[in-house]
Amino acid sequence: MKKLSDPVNTLKGVGIKTQSALAKLGIDDINDLLTYFPFRYSDFHVKNLNNIIDGEKVTLRGKISGIPIVNYFGRRRSTLRFKLLVNKNNVVVTFFNQPWLKKQLIPGNEILVYGRFNTNRLSLSGIKILSHQVSNQMAAIYPSNKNIRSNTIKKLVQEAYQEYHQLIFDYVPEWLIKKYRLEHEEEVIHDMHFPDNQKEALLARRTAKFNEFFLYQMKLQLMKIDHQTHNGIRIKYNRSKINDFIKQLPFKLTNAQKKVVQEIDLDLTRPVQMDRLLQGDVGSGKTIVAAIAMYATIMSGYQVALMVPTEILAEQHANNLANLFKNLPIRIGLLTGSTKTTARNELLPRLANGNIDLIIGTHALIQDPVKYHRLGLAVIDEQHRFGVNQRKALRKKGHNPNVLAMTATPIPRTLAITSYGDMDVSIINEMPRGRKPVLTSWIRSKQFKDALPIILKQLKKGEQIYVVTPLVEASEAIDMRNAENIYQQFKSYFGSQFKVGLLHGRMKDEEKNQIMNDFKQRKIQILVSTTVIEVGVDVSNATMMIIYNADHFGLAQLHQLRGRVGRGSAQSYCLLIADPKNKLGEKRMQVMVDTNNGFIVSQKDLELRGPGDLMGHEQSGLPEFKVGDPVSDVVILNVAQQEAIGIIKQPDWQTQPVNSNLKLKINQDSTHDILD
Structure with missing residues (x-):
């Protein structure tokens, strides 16, 4: 008797080697394979020249209007060029390093060519020549690895669907499917893998996202109830x-x-x-x-x-x-x-x-x-x-x-x-009374000398300064400032007037504690440190935070570091020294300048870096979803959570016939769980 939990080696052609390659992609059984969705599609629908966007991948239909010419460059490099007559326009088609295609190109014949279009030059950089009998106008492209090709996964998905599609069932209750105009599960699986057009693929993906979030939230809410059923310690305080x-x-x-x-x-x-x-x-x-x-x-x-x-x-x-x-x-x-x-x-x-x-x-x-x-x-x-x-x-x-x-x-x-x-x-979400927002500035490293008078002014007022750097020692491999070099520089700038201290993780605990205590007691005015001071350190007299190579830190970490100042009543400052090499790096620095609100900083960090980088997968326990993105799909995620909470609140939800498949699905997943 067939089951969706059947191992993938029940399919034809799946031997030990292929099974191992699939396992590395998280595909162990038929259900895993059917829910291993494409990350994009190649659209082979023929397009009109007037509707093409520059740089778009398109399929053109036309007649070969000239003799194809192959030019060689060295032993392995070549270009194959020919003209394709498309609606009275000659489009120059070029294939790189595929000279053997010339045999298929007979002048006067009509062909379909897929490639990237250049509207200015009226040319196409060819990717492949298509058959006139293209079986599916939308070709699914799957995430793959060096051990297995996307086309192999595609063939296995087709076989699995043909043999098992009748076992696919709806676990989302019918009333929710109607309420949010979702597709039924079998339709979702089909249209995710074999859509006829972009609209079908998008509708299927919308439902797949909801279903994935909804199932996850059901399990999460059940976990919460399980926690609450444990007898806790009742604190009868006065x-x-x-x-x-x-x-x-x-x-x-x-x-x-x-x-x-x-x-x-x-x-x-x-x-x-x-x-x-x-x-x-x-x-x-x-x-x-x-x-x-x-x-x-x-x-x-x-x-x-x-x-x-x-x-x-x-x-x-x-x-x-x-x-x-x-x-x-x-x-x-x-x-x-x-x-x-x-x-x-x-x-x-x-x-x-x-x-x-x-x-x-x-x-x-x-x-x-x-x-x-x-x-x-x-x-x-x-x-x-x-x-x-x-x-x-x-x-x-x-x-x-x-x-x-x-x-x-x-x-x-x-x-x-x-x-x-x-x-x-x-x-x-409210700061204590009297706290002034930390004023943040971003400068490039070549501008640092311009900031020296401001630093001196803070020190002369009797206030203290943190100086943070990512590395302890110099590294030839990474072009970043380091704590020991910066310590020496600050000693040369201010050492005659003010005490400069050095703190990093390689020091013994007694030494670290002594330096931190000296800083708290104002025996040290400038503390050069690595990120060991990131969390919780509280010195109210410290009013300036200088961060070298700020673009090498995450936004949430920069916000933590900035939080080491501004803890007293005096105005505090944060100076970011960074030379970002791209627009994304510049955006991140600008976020820090624009806001002191940690929730906004954290949201921007999430959007720019992704949840895994923000909190660290191993520590945060963040789930990895197959189709849903908690950042860009937060509206769907929120709706799914509210519906799950609504169902769980019903004490008899598990005995209601409308929820029988949902209960079955949760039980089936108990040994193969997205919450693990």
Whole structure:
């Protein structure tokens, strides 16, 4: 009995070699093959000369009006030229390095030629000579590799469709198909692979995008429900104590912070596991919101773990939170990779028996020897910097602890829908009162000396400066400035008046911490650094950020770096030094100059670089869709999400006859899942 899950080697001509080549493209079974869609089509419809756009690939029909001539250049290079009479116009057709075609070209005969048209010269750069009996006017072109050709995939798809098309079924409910004027699944598969024209191909692709997003969102929402069915830790905190804590803060919460605090507090009181993503721009005050949740959890008799990506940030959080909780009975511990053995041996038993309320650290928090007494809340700062497995490991350190993940890389709605659809999302979209936007400028490297008076002016005011570079040492292979060279340059410029420090990832942790502390205490006025200062470092007296080779950073990373300044009341500046080699690079620099809004920066980064480059596939867990693009197809994605949520909200959706095929499809995919 045939099934769509049959392996591809059930098809004729698919031996071990072809099966292996298909597997490398993600094609293991018949369903994979039928949903391995073309990325473009060659349109072989004959076009009128008056309707052709310059540079367009077209098919012309005409009579050979002269004798074809072949000219050779060396042993392997040649041109074959002939004239083609098309509607009383002679078009010069040229084929490169295909002299054997001359035998097919008999003067007076009518032929079909496919190639790229030049309207100014009335000429065609030939690609292929077509048969008069072209079986399909739209030829599908498939993504392929060196082990298998596009035409081989095309033949296998044709065979698979002929033998299995009767097994293709609609899993999108019929009412949704009608509501959005979608095609039925068998029609989608046919028209994606064998369309008669562009309109058919576009209609099929529109439906395929919706179907793919809809199925993904159904699975994502089911994951969310599964998370919520786990018995979570209910935090029964004292509301008046929380209010008193908020009142004694040295500043007032913004309205956005108040709203997010309410969302988190409500989650903590529920008997299901909190799984919330808190996102907000650099300096928007996420840490204080997390601190309120920490306080509520600790006052209820539970422990809190705060995991951060770097030791510098861990130490900074430990100092800041110790100061924030200094008048409260909260016992704080710090655990990182460089924690000395003696200190570690003293700390771990205290953590295990409950004598530490708040533990702050790096990935050291999830190592096997680390045991918790009553872990009630796990906070993950800059969560996209951790791999999926690291985040899971922290969750497993307790019995379904509440989870608050934070990121200062604002995630566009597109990625929030695809990557964090199983989490509740809170957004802080308001900056603390009194903060001035950082003024950003972009200059080319040859203009840097013009900026020296401005830098000197900031230093003379007693303010400090970050100088960031991509590399630690000089590299002959990459033409980029490096930290050590720039350190020497700044020492020669300002070393007689101001202290210049150097910080990079190859230093020992003790040395890095010492330099960072010296900068915080204003013993260092200019800190030349690699991107180790990208995340979380907070020195309010630093008012200028200079970034060399800024075009070698992503926009989201540049925004993170810029966020290291502007944290006090003084006006701050960011100077981008870059010599982009193309228009795209110039656009990216201009985005940074034009806006301080992290959500806009992040969206532009997504549009210019793609989701994989923006967040890193291995860490972000971003899905790879076959036809849909979460950026350009965000409207379809949003609609698909809303419809999936609507169905999942119905408690009896799985027993409704209209959803029987949808349930079947989800179950079929459970071992071969796009969420894996």
